[in-house]
Amino acid sequence: MGVGLGKFGLIRPFLIASITLLICVENIVSQYNAGLIQQEHLYGMLLVLFVLSMLTFLLGAHTIKNFITARKAVEKERVDSFTGLYTLSQLQEDISPRNNVVLIYIDLKPTLSKLNGLGHQGQAQLMRQLSQYLAQNTEYLQRAYLPPFANGLICFAPRLPYINTELKKLIQLLDDFYFYFEDSSVSLVKRTIQCVDIAESDNVEALVSKLCQQRPQSNLAINWLDAASTSKSKLNKLSFIQSCFRENKFELYCQPYLALNTKNTGSYFEVLLRLNQDDSRVMSPAEFFPLIHEFGLEIELDEWVITNTFCKLSQNIVDWDNLGKCSINLTAKALNSPSLAHNIRLHADIYGVPLKKVCFEITESDALRNESIAIQNLSLLREAGCTIALDDFGTGYASFDYLRRLPLDVLKVDGSFVKDIVSSENDRIIVQAISQVANSMKLVTVAEFVESEAHIETLKSLNIQFAQGFGVAKPLPLQDYLKKLSNKA
Structure with missing residues (x-):
């Protein structure tokens, strides 16, 4: 205790108090020796000095305790206990x-x-x-x-x-x-x-x-x-994306698939999303989806796409046999919502859409935060008749681990392996390996970024079942495509 007194600035006061106490004792003893005070007075005065000295030391100890407690509180507030860094x-x-x-x-x-x-x-x-x-x-x-x-x-x-x-x-x-x-x-x-x-x-x-x-x-x-403009900029972004939902500025597009064998009949396509600007410019997802992600609106966007897709299918499809599969993308955040499968089945009932005609695509490059809920949603959707596709296979977080654990029906080979497949032997070997694994697991395969007839012929030789890309068909408004489909019927 004595060593630590200096940390709290108490050595000098204690030293002064001790000297004062000794002077008082010496003065009392001198008066007793000179016969100026009686013995009982001597003991009484010494007792008073003892009590005062104890109170002084107790007060000092209390002061030290309070100081240590206050310092620990300050340190707890200003130093992170886990990293030891300042806060x-x-x-x-x-x-x-x-x-x-x-x-x-x-x-x-x-x-x-x-x-x-x-x-x-x-x-x-x-x-x-x-x-x-x-x-x-x-x-x-x-x-x-x-x-x-x-x-x-x-x-x-x-x-x-x-x-x-x-x-x-x-x-x-x-x-x-x-x-x-x-x-x-x-x-x-x-x-x-x-x-x-x-x-x-x-x-x-x-x-x-x-x-x-x-x-x-x-x-x-x-x-x-720019600190001055950041708040205003973020407010403007949020206002813009909210107005897109409110004013229904999103538009559904689609990109048809090509069946690479004659066994598949009906029309297959993937639903895409575009955003119509006031200046008649159409924004792609790469331009507006960062805003959706920034403000956590993925679930709202997925619900808008599903609801409006089901509505258009209901309004335009006369003979459901003409439709092979309509593929709709789901975000990882939506998959982690416990009510996803229930809401999809509810919308399917409202619009009379047979879920056996619907495929839901999950993107492998998005991590699933709660995999148990995601698997439960996917399993319920499969029980209802949906098929499940793993998109961008080979580029994301888990690849073959997802292939092993998730309930899947379709494997979409990422375009990065397909676009140079005609000239790159390595890419051809990779796609062939993916095709062999998928066929062994009885999964349907779809190749993305198919840009030419040469791509199509190469993919046929590798037993890929569907092709998607500009070499097959460019994206077009979903409404226009469904009208053509109904006219064929």
Whole structure:
């Protein structure tokens, strides 16, 4: 206890109190020896001095206890217990006395998403190692902070005239960084930093939130955030996508398949989606789907597509025997909804659509967060008569593992293996192997990105059953295609 007193500034007061106590005792004893006070008075005064000294030490101990408790509370608030890094509270305090600084967010999500096997301990170690590495190799990034609900580190630097040069040096440092874990070393998968100027009057917490949520623009390693326009921009985006639902600006398109053998009769096609702009321009999913994902509207979009597709099928199909399969894409988020299968069956009943004519495609490049619910939905849909297709096979998260676990009927070979199949022997061997596996498992195969007659002939020789691509048919409005189909009937 005595060693630690100096940490709390109590040595000097205790020393003064002890000297004062000794002087008082000496004075009392001197008066007793001189016969100025009686013995009983002597004992009484010594007892009073003893009680006062004990109260002084108890008060000091209580003060120390309160100080330790308060310090632990501050540390708990300002230091993340798991990673040992400083939190947003400490960042706010460190920035408060400074003017004109730049907040820097180092995005580690691309790296962490590829290292799922690390676990929380490994991820924490990555952040600690990177923080120490930056502190050792830069003058201005001596502390790294852990932003809440984000996969990255926050730092700050003074807003110097040559800040862009310093940021380029930071990118080079990130390029040279290696994370060491269990006798292995890896570099960062994709190093991007987000930067924003911050003034004394700015809300640090709000800016950190915007900085961490901001997506990198194009492929730039250094991205600057315009704090003034970000909120307005996001509000405009949300308003735009909500108006698309409200005003029914989405339009259903489709792309027909070609059956590569004579056993398959009827028309087969995949339902696609486009977005009509006010200037008569049609947007593809690559342009508007990032907004759907940003605001978490995947389930609403899937429901719109299913409902409107069933409605058009009901209005236009006279003889269901003329329809082979209508394929509809489902997002991973929709598959994780426990009510998906029930809602689809309900809409099928409302519009009188036989589900044996419907195929639902799931994209392999999308991870299933709750696989048990997804499998349950797919199983219920198959029981109702639907077929299930695995899209983009070979490019995503699980490939053959999904093939083994998910209830499937159709395998769609990703176009990256098909587009060069005529000239690439490696691609031909890969597609042949996929075809053999699918046929052994009694799965129907569909090849995407079929662009020529040469593609078609090659795929026939590999026992692929359907072809899809511009070499077969270009996308067209679903309404027009269904009218042609009904006229043939």
